[in-house]
Amino acid sequence: MEIEITEDTFGTHPGGPDQEPRVVQRYTMTNPANGFSAQVINYGATLTSLKAHNRNGILDDVVLGFDSIEGYLENTTPYFRGTIGRTAGRIAKGHFTLDGTDYQLSINNGENHLHGGFIGFDKKMWEPSISGGRVVFSYHSTDGAEGYPGDLFTQVTFQLTTFNQLIIEYQAIVSKPCPVGYTNHTYFNLAGHQNGDKKLAGHFITINADDITPVNPVDLIITGEIAPVEGTRFDLRGNPDLHALLQQYPEGYDINYCLNMGDQQVYNARMEDSESGRVMLLTTDQPGMQLFTANGFPEEGAPPIVGKDGANYFKHGAFCFEAQNYPDAVNHAHFPTAILRPGNIHQHRTIYAFATMQK
Secondary structure, eight states, X not given: OOOEEEEEEEEEEOOBTTBOOEEEEEEEEEOTTTOOEEEEETBTTEEEEEEEEOTTSOEEEOBOOOSSHHHXXXXXXXXXXXXXXXXXXXXXXXXXXXXXXXEEOOOOBTTBEETTSXXXXXXXXXXXXXXXXXXXXEEEEOTTGGGOOSOEEEEEEEEEOTTSEEEEEEEEEESSOEEOBOEEOOOBOTTOXXXXXXXXXXXXXXXXEEEEEOBOTTTOOBOSOOEEOTTSTTOOTTOOBHHHHHHHOTTOOEEEEEEOOSTTOSOSEEEXXXXXXXXXXXXXXXSEEEEEOOTTSOOTTSOOEEOGGGOEEOTTSOBEEEEEXXXXXXXXXXXXXXXXXXXXXXXXXXXXXEEEOOO
C-alpha cells in the first residue's frame, strides 16, 4: 500500500527583508495501513509532526513544535526548525580561508557564526513540490548571502516508507567553491511531545562512536582535537539512562560524535523510551552527529515554551540527533572536507526508523 500525501495550509509567513509574504504549505505523509505519519512545512523545510506507535499500538506525536506558523516565528533561538544550512554548527569567528581568499560570515552567536547565520535556511521559505511519493523542497541561496561565496541550489526531500521510516535526503550544487553541510534540527521526545517537561525520563541512548570533537566550554567552538569517549561522560555506547545522566550533568549535551562508520554498523544512534516502548534508530552517511539535549529551553520555574496543544517545554525536555559533518570543518584540514566545488554534487542521506519493544 502506497504512502498517502495530502496538502493544506499552515498560516501565512509575513515576509521580511528579502522575502515576500507567502502562504505556508503543509504536507502530511501517512501510511494508510497503520497510521504512521509525518508532517512537513515549506517554512524552513521543517518537520512539524511525526506520529509513531507505542507498544500498545497507540499513535503519539513525538516531535516538539507549534500549532501554527506564529509559534515558529516567535521561538527563534532554540531552532525549532528542520533544515540547517548552508552549514550546521559553529564556525569560529565566522571566518575561513578558501583557495587563498578570506571570507567573513555573519556573526550571530557571540563572536561566532552559527547554523547558517541570522536568516539561515531554517528561516527561509522553500519552493515545495510532490514527486514520486516524496515531498521536495527547493531553495536558491544567492552569492554573498550571510557572507558565503557563490550561488547555491539545494533540494531537501522527505520520504515516508511503509517500514516506519522517515528518510531525509539533501542535494546541492554551487557556482563557486563554498563550505556546505546540512543537518536536521528536530526536537524529539519518544514519550510524546507533551512530555517536554519530564527531562527525558525513561530515555536510554546509544551512540556508536568512539570519539568526539571537544569544544571550548565557554563558546562551544571546536578545539580541533578528536578525543576518545572512553572513561568520560560522553561514552554513550552502552545504552545508559539519559535522564540519569542529565541529573548528574545538568549542563546537558551539545557535542559532535565522530560516528563509527562501516557495514558492521546496524545503526549509528539509538534512543528508546522504556515507558512507551518506542525506539528510534538513526542511520546516516555523514561522519558526525550532534547530540543536543535542549539545554537552552527554560528552567523549571521559569515561563515555559508553550507548544502544540498547550504543552509546556522545559530544559532537557527533548533531544536532537543532528547528522552532519564535523562543526567548523572548514577551519580544520584533518576533518572531513566541507568544501563543495562547481561541477560536484553534495549528497547527504539520513534515516530515522521507528520500532517498538516489549517490556
